[in-house]
Amino acid sequence: MEPAQSGLMNETDQNHQLTLKDFPYIVNWNDSRCKRCGRCTAVCPVRAISPGVVVRTQVTSEGATPEPVKQRSVVQVVKQSNEIDQYCVGCATCSLVCPNDAIEPQFNPNHRFLLFKNKGGDSYKRGGRRNDPSLSTIEQLKFTRISMLTDPALDAGRHEFRIRTYLGRVLPPEDLPVKVTGDTLGLIPNTFIPPVREIYPIMIGSMSVGALSPPMWEGLAMAVAYLNEEMGMPVAMATGEGGVPPRLLRSRYLKYFILQIASGYFGWDEIVHSLPHMVEDPLAIEIKYGQGAKPGDGGLLMAYKVLKLIAEIRGVPMGVDLASPPTHQTKYSIEEAVAKMIQSMSMAWGFRVPVFPKISGSNTAKSVLNNLARNPYAAALSIDGEDGGTGAAFNVSMDKMGHPIASNLRECYLDLVSQGKQNELPLIASGGVGKRGNLAANAAALFMLGASAVSIGKYIMQAAADCLGDEYNRCNLCNTGRCPRGITTQDPKLYRRLDSDRVAERIVDVFVSADTELRKIFAPMGRSTELPIGMSDGLSVADKAIAERLKINYVC
Amino acid sequence: MCRLAAITSDKYFSPMDNVLALETMKEGHDGSGMGLAMKDLGGEFKGMKDLPVLSCICSKDGYPTLTEYMQKKGFVERHTWAPKTRPVAGIQGRDYYLAKVYEYPEQYRDREQSVKDDLLLRTRLELKRMGQADESIVVFSFYPDVIMLKEVGDPLALGEFFGLDKANIKAKIILAQGRQNTNYAINLYACHPFFLQGYGSMTNGENTAFVPIREYLTGRAHPGYTGYNSDSEVFTHILHYVVRQLGFPLTYFKDTITPLTLEEMAGRPDGDALRLIKSSLRMLTIDGPNCNIGFLPDGTTFMVQDAKKLRPGAVGGVPGRYALMSEECGVDAAVPRRDKDTDVFPMKYDMVIIPPGAKEIKVWNQLRAAS
Known part of the structure; x- marks a missing residue:
């Protein structure tokens, strides 16, 4: 498989690019199940996936004796970005909209996301709560x-x-x-x-x-x-x-x-x-x-x-x-x-x-x-x-x-x-109630x-x-x-x-x-x-x- | 289930009446102890009603310690009652069971009762502390016109052991409890009834809210709120706190331990005050299952249940003698000749109150705030 257009991918040195293994979620896209409807790429909130086009070369032989024929075709694919600003957040909205269960993000426990999520000196900001899946004390x-x-x-x-x-x-x-x-x-x-x-x-x-x-x-x-x-x-x-x-x-x-x-x-x-x-x-x-x-x-x-x-x-x-x-x-x-x-x-x-x-x-x-x-x-x-x-x-x-x-x-x-004074000043507790x-x-x-x-x-x-x-x-x-x-x-x-x-x-x-x-x-x-x-x-x-x-x- | 037998009368009677009532209620094994609280004393104590009585158990080592301490504090011994114990199978006797009557120290004789009460409490707690490590001194009460007697064993056997049938010890109000120990280690200080500064009570069942109640009471800055070898001791202290310390009428004891809902309070003329009490005394709410029987310094006796009436309780008798028992057969034993149709089985909103003199039963209803 080769890219439809030559560009960076043709260069031998991709030294400053991140690999998908560096990301917290890796998108598993199933080529054979995908009908190319485009819903997943349209709905992705962070543009971590995008429609792409690749050229595929296939060698076939149909006669009684080997007569290899090389066929080139242009194919639409779903690609995951390896740009840190477009990292897959694992929300799985793509899976929700996919009619054929052809796509799903998978958590990558070996990711190195935090090493890179400060591009331009901008520290990582987010919503949610503490990223610690271990059992809390109250649990x-x-x-x-x-x-x-x-x-x-x-x-x-x-x-x-x-x-x-x-x-x-x-x-x-x-x-x-x-x-x-x-x-x-x-x-x-x-x-x-x-x-x-x-x-x-x-x-x-x-x-x-x-x-x-x-x-x-x-x-x-x-x-x-x-x-x-x-x-x-x-x-x-x-x-x-x-x-x-x-x-x-x-x-x-x-x-x-x-x-x-x-x-x-x-x-x-x-x-x-x-x-x-x-x-x-x-x-x-x-x-x-x-x-x-x-x-x-x-x-x-x-x-x-x-x-x-x-x-x-x-x-x-x-x-x-x-x-x-x-x-x-x-x-x-x-x-x-x-x-x-x-x-x-x-x-x-x-x-x-x-x-x-x-x-x-x-x-x-x-x-x-x-x-x-x-x-x-x-x-x-x-x-x-x-x-x-x-x-x-x-x-x-x-x-x-x-x-x-x-x-x-x-x-x-x-x-x-x-x-x-335990009955005089009520204490209200919060922070992780119902976390599990x-x-x-x-x-x-x-x-x-x-x-x-x-x-x-x-x-x-x-x-x-x-x-x-x-x-x-x-x-x-x-x-x-x-x-x-x-x-x-x-x-x-x-x-x-x-x-x-x-x-x-x-x-x-x-x-x-x-x-x-x-x-x-x-x-x-x-x-x-x-x-x-x-x-x-x-x-x-x-x-x-x-x-x-x-x-x-x-x-x- | 612990057996509770209280009798209030206008005549002096023997604690053996209570022991026999306990015996009729006996079911299953029960040898963990019996406690007696006798108030309004007759017999040889009749002429000494204003003088404090120290109810205690001493070892041979503890006795001189106790005597020396009381002398040092200026208490002058007036009278001593000690049961003539008899050997009974299953009862391990101790050296001295004592009820000693003292004159107040001279500097206290003309002081008001509250000052005397504090002196008696401090003295009792100090004696308890002195004898606690080696159990050489075990003190149950130190208060005028009240005797407490406790020991480990079957109640009937203990009655025989103490010779209660022959002893010249009588009272007009007696609370007795046969303790079927299931929850705690056998300990004399865990044996009901409990007593503090004129207020006594006994309870059966399990007090599931024991820990928060204990923590709340110990924060009230009253030296008497201590002990708690049994989860039922807090009932006596709640009674003391609500009636003596806060000065509320007795019925508010019921409103404290089993408060009405805000909706139910709307029907009470004192609803505004009740709402405040409910929130301020929230930590003293019990959930039962409990039947609680007690008395006040003036000789009023009462019975209350938990808010779900998870324990039985029966009150019956004739004018001049009423029995408050954890079971109906106990009432039968204590007052056999009575009109059973007038017996009272207090329900969740009820508080049975028998005024001093045991002339009548009043059933105060919490919803209506009326008898």
Whole structure:
């Protein structure tokens, strides 16, 4: 086989070209099955494959004696690029559209991709989460304290279960503004009671309008409303940085949403101007100081995702990179600036809305925790572990920065226990919840380590909208605006592929089934009316070091 | 399942009544121990109701240590009761079983009761610490008008061992528990009932929320919230915390351990306060299966169940004598002549309360907040 046109391929020295073996995914194209329809090359989001033409020479002999005839023919083929900017991301969209199963990318475990993905000095940026397919700590935890003969287990199918949690600063019992009159307790009037919401303990974590496509965000919002109003499951959803559509701000559905304010303050001009028109308070306000996927980095929305709607909501020009600073520029100390920010946000809604910070998992989490524990207006602490996802970040931040959620959460919880404040400041854990598909088991393990609630992001994109990303760096194109599923793009050609109704339906499926699975975990452990927060005697792990660090049982 | 037998009466009665009730409820093997909590004492303690009684077990080595310590602290011994033990097969006796009545140290005699309570608690905990390593001193309570007696063995055999049928020890409220040990190592400190500063209770079943509850209680900065050799000890401490420390009426103990849902609270006149309590005391929610029987310093006795009523419980009797038992046959043994139709089997929302003097049974309903 030779190229139809002479060119570089005819040169003997291809020394500065990469081989396909250097790439993370190698496209297996089956010549004999391919009917040359061209769908695969048209749909490839990164142009890793392209139609090509080659000349084939075939020698045939048809007579009784050898009479070789040389035949040259021009043949259409599918070629994989060996340009680093057009590397195959393994999304397999080509396989999806191929009518004859003639093409499929295959993971190449010996790739050397990161050695080359910095052309022009441009460091590798991507979406997704940490590329580490090994079992996380929370995935290794087992539930081993099963009630059987000592006492009957509960019945997951028939007993009454109440899977709820609180978001908000809970007063210690000694400080409750109640007084006894006769045999009854009554409230002492005109005393401040911090707002506390009763919510479902699995929350949808911060993903912004802008990072997500309109149908994805719409699907999430519809599902949250449906879960709350039709299924009786008070699922909360955080908006991420970048505001929300003005219509939602003025609607009664706002009460299901946690508005996030982050270091770029994007979207807050619209939110502040909507304040007088709000018919409901938001569920809570999340102040983002850090994100597990990229500690030390602020939010990042690449220019090609900043289209008209996004620009309007965020109050910025179209087509510019929106990089939030790594920290809030007003923040000079946690004692003053953070406290003031919490109070300011509380004041904006008349102290009726819980306000809580979100940080990335870190060795310094306990310091933050202790500051918040002393701040009576801090409503919770959300800790995002290293396995959290993001729409755009430097690969080095995602892969190498951050702290696993399990031990970070545990030491924070035990620190609160030592102060007797474990019920006052709820801990929200996130980062890798459901990474292997075990949403309920991961959530339950985190509750037993001390979390009052967990947040999911990447999981819901995968489970509800078929996000193709995984820990083998598959796809992870969220930052480019070329999401082949239409989840993280603002390109109508791409997001038209995503049906918001189907997304909403799948989200409801996910929550309903997770609820059943939580009961299946809690019932044999004898817990039903409250979450098993801190019930660490129910957990075990077959790793002594983890058991010692988390202060749980070791089993083997 | 542990057997629970409580009797409250307007007349003094022997703890043997409770032991016999336990015996009727016996099923299967059960030799892990019996505990007795006697309140409102009669017999030889009748005239010393205001003075603290130290209930303890001592070895020969521990006895002089205890005596010396109490003297050093200024406690003056007024009276000692020690059961006349008899050898009984299967019971390994210890050197001294004691109920010692003391005068308060002089500087405390005119102090308010809360100060005296703290002194008694500190003293009990210190004695426990001193004797814990070699089990030379085991202390169950140090409080006025209350005696606790515990030992490993079958309840009926223990009754005989202690000579309870002949002893001049009587009370108006007695809680007894035959502990069928399944969950923990046999340990005298794991034996019910438990007692703290006037509040006593016993429980059967497994407390699945034991660890978070224990962690929460130990963070309340009360020195009495310690021990926890049994997952049921937390019930006594929750009772103490809710009623004594927080000052809530007794019914809020039920609202704490088995809180209503927010929807159910809407029907309660105190719904606003309940919502706050539910979130603030969330860590003290139990899931059972449990039947819990207890008493308050004023002599009120009660029975509550877990929120699913996973354990039986029966209360019955006549004005002047009521039995609170884990099974109906126990009530039959304690008060055979009664109108059985008036027996109460508390359900998930119920709290049976018998006011001091044992004149009547009240069934408080959690949904209606009324009897």
